[in-house]
Amino acid sequence: MTTHQLTTAIATTLTKNFPNIPVHPANGGTTPASDAKGIIYRLLSAQLTRERSDRFVQSHAFEIRWLDASNIPDTLPDELLEALETINIEGTPYRATDLRWETEGTTPRMLVYYTMRTIKVSESVPAMQQLEQRPTAIKAAKE
Template identity: 45%
Template structure:
């Protein structure tokens, strides 16, 4: 799963939970209310073993409510929607969800770890090894 797929899965999950709330990138500067904005904060790539890597995608999700509307209910629903994304074959569970406010607007930081395995290099496999034992006479 790459960054675009993670964002797409987040969008699908949020649209299921908030069907009438549009989903925009933060830099689009939309004014519609309510709306959900997102931005990809960082992607960290770490090696776990020689053939296994972990990519950590960090996203920031903001829920902009209608003017005068409380955001308490939406915050809990955001947690539920963002905890697990994807479907059966590509489920991804958040490793960390943090919530705070930015000028009164709920802001969540979500980390999604994605493990990848580097395929083995093609090459010649070792054939059979025959071992023959024979007694060596002692002198």
């Protein structure tokens, strides 16, 4: 699974679960426009760490912000938690390892962390192969 696939799945999940609320990726700035409404999402970090020669850990952290701090629906934290707890990527469910709702600052946000372990699969090559031995006909030279 790639970071792009995960980001797309989060956008799709938010759009599906909040059909009447605008959902947008965060632009490069950290401060949204003062008149903005809806939900923005952004990737905070992505890491790939090697545990062993064939095992890796992928860690992704996302920030989901509700832009209208003066009008936060009472059920928003629970609805975001329910929507993002398990997301579907190409038929495979991925469960968040941590979800946190923070209200520090002017706009509340939810931090969502997804961690996956992956194993590098190498091509299987047979350890031994059979050799075929055929008798070769040798013609004796006539003298």
